[in-house]
Amino acid sequence: MMDLYELTMAQAFWSAGMAELPSTFSLFTRSLPRRRGYLVAAGLDDCLSWLERLSFGPQELSSLEQLGIFPTKFLDWLGDLRFQGDVRAVREGTVVFPDEPLLEVDAPLAVAQMAETYLLNQATVQTTLATKVSRCRQAARGRPLAEFGFRHAQGLDAGMKVARVCRLVGVEATSNVAGALEYGLGVSGTMAHSFVQAHEDEVSALRNLAEALGPRATLLVDTFNTERGIAAAVQVASEMRVRGVEVAAIRLDSGDLDQLSRLARHALDGAGLFTVKVIVTGGLDEYRIAELTAGPDPAPIDSFGVGSAMVVSADAPLTDTVYKLVSCSGRPVRKTSSGKVTLPGPKQVWRSPGFAGDLLALRDEAAPSDAHRPLLELVMREGQRTEAGRRSLAESSSHHAGEIASLPAELTDLEAPAPFPLRLSPELEALVARMDRSQI
């Protein structure tokens, strides 16, 4: 899981006798994706696992040899390579903003460079998806969500990582069986249109489903005509109730979900089926969910099943993450490319209470006040995870819940969030000015 240029760079550093120079790389985002007021940091655990495993086995070295571009002595050097550096990172689930490092790697130049592709891949996809899922939760205003999107995720790994970030962000359930088992979410499943289609008529289909699944049965009512489907579901739910079984829910998957949910609730209540829930699915994202939960008389929906638009972060599928050298041999460095300027030096982010504003400082600066807390913590020392590097997903999820609880409303607006104030410390400002003057 590496790009060629990381290996050619390693080779060039090795040729120039620079491979072992101490260096710091910083992984951060250059900007917020559109309409986002914040990001949810995610992916650290996978990044650390990869660094722990980093090595080139005989098969990999032989594949690289076949490319015919690497000297044998360099391949020998690769064969001995392990990651023995330090990593500082923000906790998973932390709310972060552009220019704030998600993680920093201190390691020999050639080794730290090699981690670029994997670390970016996992930090980017998981942060992008955690942020999207967080927005959907905001929009649901306390109603439970279930994630139904594996089928439309961009590949199998993304499908699994969606389940992971759902656990992180506090989504109750996923349809993905492997994801639920791996990451400790509830598992949720309803029924397929095929079940109704496979029967001669809709009532027989719903009856067969209710009999097979009992209190787990969720009756999908839109295969043909939703109003008739609701009537059929109420009929079957009433029959089951007479026999002492309460089905779980009615599910609406198309049409005017606001109007149909009111119709379904009214029909269920009219039959005394007060505890049978109304679940909606079908093309939902945070914008659509917010419409359904808004106002003094929101749609009577008990929970949302969210799929495709959430699992690819359809309105903003990309987060502009980069992994940049900020220090080499103790010397702070930066890039001044047009539109892609980076800030020099290893850093720390200091956060004041209530998200009043963050301070981006050089790593070794003192705390700006007793009220500020540092976001970056040592998670790996000399290639071994520290205690902070071994946090469980459940702990990260609790941490995230605390973050969201204290996030001001202006940052969570779905359409036009307020910009978040990030200041540079005077020392960082002075370093930038010094480097500007000497044109580095």
Add this chain to the structure above:
Amino acid sequence: MMDLYELTMAQAFWSAGMAELPSTFSLFTRSLPRRRGYLVAAGLDDCLSWLERLSFGPQELSSLEQLGIFPTKFLDWLGDLRFQGDVRAVREGTVVFPDEPLLEVDAPLAVAQMAETYLLNQATVQTTLATKVSRCRQAARGRPLAEFGFRHAQGLDAGMKVARVCRLVGVEATSNVAGALEYGLGVSGTMAHSFVQAHEDEVSALRNLAEALGPRATLLVDTFNTERGIAAAVQVASEMRVRGVEVAAIRLDSGDLDQLSRLARHALDGAGLFTVKVIVTGGLDEYRIAELTAGPDPAPIDSFGVGSAMVVSADAPLTDTVYKLVSCSGRPVRKTSSGKVTLPGPKQVWRSPGFAGDLLALRDEAAPSDAHRPLLELVMREGQRTEAGRRSLAESSSHHAGEIASLPAELTDLEAPAPFPLRLSPELEALVARMDRSQI
């Protein structure tokens, strides 16, 4: 790799004695993603491999048992399950349109239903990405492309599948070493900004790189100021040339790429470095590439490195694929949900030469004319791949090249492609009308 509802459906079919009913499911798209005039079918090989492997081992059965929702006898039935059905599919690399099946599965109802999540996941991500890559190739108007996007792909599987569809669509190279080795692409790598930053000055950095990599060296010139970077690169390339080594290229990664590429070409030509290439990267997609290659005096760019926007299909990250029951026990079925109507029955797509229009027919209808060819072919019979199911990626890539060569320009327009004419056969029309009348 399965959603819970597929298992609960299987359980419900099994309880109702319907699990073994012969059925056909069809995988197709309901609409074209925005601005697309066509789709490139991809992902079949992974779908067939999954069907070949489909089985529940002791560990999986024990995980399912722990969920506490499945009867033991049903789990026994799952333990014996293998895929022994038939699959018909269009060849990978084929140009396809909405409502045309990418594949159809004939299998017992409960088994065919279980394949939904995996087949959709792989067909969707690979078709979405193959289509995006195809658009970038159209925009490059014959200039080579290299794929540099693994770091920003949505996860590791997507990162690998990007390389796969690049091979399918005819992209020359990828930066992804594992992807290049797995799928037989060229591997391409340049240099990192970190290499320049790690040195005291830019000229020394470029010189060290050129010395380490010789004719493979691509000099990245935008770390600080691109005009000065170009001058430094020309100086180093000239020094190397005196020593008999021609470096490969200059790479531009930011700024006004049209203007800077002209500047770079002019500076290289002025120094007699006519064979040193100009490569551009940085925020490219099909729209930006098309601007750079348009008109009578296009930018003098030799090749494009394309990353993030391509590998997540940023402007249209989702394709609206579905997997629907179309036949059960020999009876054609459909869905008439609001906005989500599907067409009944197993199908065949008949294509006339030159993309004049396709005919969507029932599977067993005769060819409409000698000039029409059928798109769906039998790729798996009773769980075993046929010869057509064993095509190599190289064969599929050749097939795709033929498809693209005959595609009319109005379908490849990047902004406003013409709609493609798809007609239904009279028999399919008559079946729909019959079902409308009987309200099924």
